[in-house]
Amino acid sequence: MPPSQPTSATTPAPRSRTRIQRKNRKAILDAALDVFSQHGFRGATLDQIAEGAGLSKPNLLYYFPSKEAIHVALLTGLMDTWLDPLRDLDPDGDPVTELLAYVRRKLGMSRDFPRESRLFANEILQGAPRMHEAILAELKPLVDEKAKIIANWVAAGRIAPVDPHHLVFTIWATTQHYADFDIQVRLILGDTTDPIAGAEAHLQTLFRRLLAPAQSPR
Structure with missing residues (x-):
């Protein structure tokens, strides 16, 4: 008997970003643009970006794994x-x-x-x-x-x-x-x-x- 094929019930569909996720991602990028344009890459910190975005640093790292990724x-x-x-x-x-x-x-x-x-x-x-x-x-x-x-x-x-x-x-x-x-x-x-x-x-x-x-x- 051939193995059963995955169905939509057993295989989760790719998830699009929620409204909150899109909002937070935009806030991070906008804050990062301010920080990078003022301090350059070397002078910018994740703490500065998180503060500008109104998020905690761990929350920021949920969206981007590093300063370089942003x-x-x-x-x-x-x-x-x-x-x-x-x-x-x-x-x-x-x-x-x-x-x-x-x-x-x-x-x-x-x-x-x-x-x-x-x-x-x-x-x-x-x-x-x-x-x-x-x-x-x-x-x-x-x-x-x-x-x-x-x-x-x-x-x-x-x-x-x-x-x-x-x-x-x-x-x-x-x-x-x-x-x-x-x-x-x-x-x-x-x-x-x-x-x-x-x-x-x-x-x-x-x-x-x-x-x-x-x-x-x-």
Whole structure:
């Protein structure tokens, strides 16, 4: 007689997270984002994260087995969000319009996601120990793909001659600065207004002039 097959009555179905579990997990990740963005990975502690989440340390460890597991979860979730503005660069659009829109989207991320920007910056400053593979597998291929598009625009004379990779690096540097060095920017400007508006006007002018193709002689 063949062995009986497991039935739904004898084999438990995979359990989805309960509402409380989802709420606690979100609270942990949100608190960890604050702690990691302020103190970096080395300076952050599980006690700080648990306190910020309003949970006991043993309760936190029920959801994540280590500080590194929380850090990896944050960085993994961040990668897709971080790549979206570059993914939106349209090869069939007007080159200057597309690149200025990319600058605008990156500035918007500095305004809306400053903690995430500092989290990523801290990881890179430490040598990307937890993101090395993701950068090679996801970020590099995307940057290379968009660099080819920019190179084609240069070759067609649609924008001024620029090094595509260094153009992307320059956009990152001039936009993410407003998240990573927010306090320095605000102290120097000495006002309570959002510095992003002034940054956008300045960077749009800067990159428009940089990218403008030379006028053909008449």
